[in-house]
Amino acid sequence: xxxxxxxxxxxxxxxxxxxxxxxxxxxxxxxxxxxxxxxxxxxxxxxxxxxxxxxxxxxxxxxxxxxxxxxxxxxxxxxxxxxxxxxxxxxxxxxxxxxxxxxxxxxxxxxxxxxxxxxxxxxxxxxxxxxxxxxxxxxxxxxxxxxxxxxxxxxxxxxxxxxxxxxxxxxxxxxxxxxxxxxxxxxxxxxxxxxxxxxxxxxxxxxxxxxxxxxxxxxxxxxxxxxxxxxxxxxxxxxxxxxxxxxxxxxxxxxxxxxxxxxxxxxxxxxxxxxxxxxxxxxxxxxxxxxxxxxxxxxxxxxxxxxxxxxxxxxxxxxxxxxxxxxxxxxxxxxxxxxxxxxxxxxxxxxxxxxxxxxxxxxxxxxxxxxxxxxxxxxxxxxxxxxxxxxxxxxxxxxxxxxxxxxxxxxxxxxxxxxxxxxxxxxxxxxxxxxxxxxxxxxxxxxxxxxxxxxxxxxxxxxxxxxxxxxxxxxxxxxx
Numbered sequence: 001x002x003x004x005x006x007x008x009x010x011x012x013x014x015x016x017x018x019x020x021x022x023x024x025x026x027x028x029x030x031x032x033x034x035x036x037x038x039x040x041x042x043x044x045x046x047x048x049x050x051x052x053x054x055x056x057x058x059x060x061x062x063x064x065x066x067x068x069x070x071x072x073x074x075x076x077x078x079x080x081x082x083x084x085x086x087x088x089x090x091x092x093x094x095x096x097x098x099x100x101x102x103x104x105x106x107x108x109x110x111x112x113x114x115x116x117x118x119x120x121x122x123x124x125x126x127x128x129x130x131x132x133x134x135x136x137x138x139x140x141x142x143x144x145x146x147x148x149x150x151x152x153x154x155x156x157x158x159x160x161x162x163x164x165x166x167x168x169x170x171x172x173x174x175x176x177x178x179x180x181x182x183x184x185x186x187x188x189x190x191x192x193x194x195x196x197x198x199x200x201x202x203x204x205x206x207x208x209x210x211x212x213x214x215x216x217x218x219x220x221x222x223x224x225x226x227x228x229x230x231x232x233x234x235x236x237x238x239x240x241x242x243x244x245x246x247x248x249x250x251x252x253x254x255x256x257x258x259x260x261x262x263x264x265x266x267x268x269x270x271x272x273x274x275x276x277x278x279x280x281x282x283x284x285x286x287x288x289x290x291x292x293x294x295x296x297x298x299x300x301x302x303x304x305x306x307x308x309x310x311x312x313x314x315x316x317x318x319x320x321x322x323x324x325x326x327x328x329x330x331x332x333x334x335x336x337x338x339x340x341x342x343x344x345x346x347x348x349x350x351x352x353x354x355x356x357x358x359x360x361x362x363x364x365x366x367x368x369x370x371x372x373x374x375x376x377x378x379x380x381x382x383x384x385x386x387x388x389x390x391x392x393x394x395x396x397x398x399x400x401x402x403x404x405x406x407x408x409x410x411x412x413x414x415x416x417x418x419x420x421x422x423x424x425x426x427x428x429x430x431x432x433x434x435x436x437x438x439x440x441x442x443x444x445x446x447x448x449x450x451x452x453x454x455x456x457x458x459x460x461x462x463x464x465x466x467x468x469x470x471x472x473x474x475x476x477x478x479x480x
């Protein structure tokens with residue numbers, strides 16, 4: 001009897017978690033599956049600017065000059081080395097500031113443009129980096145295109161998805177059943193049994209993979225990521241720059257660091273020749289080392305694509321003060337392969353070097369998780385496993401919705417009713433408290449839900465009945 005009471009209580013938590021999470025799971029699974037193929041989609045999007053016929057080759061400095069001439073008043077931000085010799089270079093520019101605001105996430109500053117320049121110095125075309133296919137998929141997946149508030153919703157959904165998976169595993173756990181309906185679905189038991197088995201069996205197979213995705217996504221979340229960063233800082237677990245964002249903002253604390261384009265280096269004609277404007281507005285002697293020389297040095301290092309060269313004075317990608325040196329970094333999504341260098345602007349001498357081994361062990365663990373999450377740790381195999389995970393999550397969402405609609409009464413939400421006799425759930429309570437401690441958004445939302453339920457909803461008979469908050473005298477059979 002007591003196991004039945006526990007079963008029904010956990011079933012209720014699973015029901016409510018699933019009802020909230022499943023729509024978000026569909027969005028995150030589909031956008032995540034698309035983002036797994038970022039390198040391929042980026043290459044397709046840039047297909048017109050690859051493998052170009054070129055009889056002559058100009059320097060990187062001349063390519064940047066051509067890009068700046070095509071967009072008068074713009075400033076040079078960075079140069080992406082071509083993946084192959086006959087591909088166009090990508091020159092990242094800050095466009096002239098024609099207004100005080102460029103969107104809810106950007107704040108004041110300049111809009112950006114990716115300009116493609118052929119090896120012979122011709123401007124072939126440009127793209128708005130904020131509206132590239134993979135950037136849109138990334139913004140939906142991480143923030144629902146709503147900025148920080150969207151990040152909170154995604155984090156909330158991820159927290160409850162963990163609850164949904166753990167409670168689902170408890171409901172799936174076999175008692176005396178055979179492997180049929182546990183490890184594979186029963187095909188001859190009728191529609192009701194088939195839908196139940198498709199949901200439960202798919203949940204079993206996807207649970208481990210889904211939990212890995214959820215946990216590896218938490219460092220990016222605004223609340224969890226900020227708390228994680230604070231704990232790491234307090235314990236002295238920080239070494240070097242953090243190379244992932246928190247809630248869509250740079251980890252350095254300045255959410256507009258990548259959009260403070262008036263501070264960027266290499267503005268062309270407005271500054272006197274031989275000078276360089278620093279972020280504070282002062283002028284310094286311009287680097288005697290040219291972009292072309294730094295690009296040549298970067299090529300000789302054979303870094304994983306994409307390789308980005310940034311001039312002195314450019315704000316760091318993930319926040320912090322601007323460097324007064326040339327920066328060369330590999331931005332490959334396979335994070336363990338990333339490496340970065342800085343070079344003295346006057347002599348070209350290497351002044352710093354950071355690779356995966358130089359990072360704190362915590363950063364390395366997170367980097368492995370992020371690379372897996374983005375489908376780049378193990379190449380195509382990683383991408384295919386990610387797609388399979390996404391498809392199983394979609395299957396769970398669809399079958400869960402069908403199961404709900406098949407059993408939902410016309411006048412009620414269809415939640416399993418609580419029993420009159422409270423279940424003894426000491427172990428479960430400990431697990432819930434541990435999850436609440438580790439997942440702050442779960443703790444806040446759970447507290448808010450309980451307060452609203454007991455302070456308001458249970459006092460409204462019709463609402464309480466529709467939501468299934470009225471205790472049932474019959475404990476039921478314990479079957480979902």
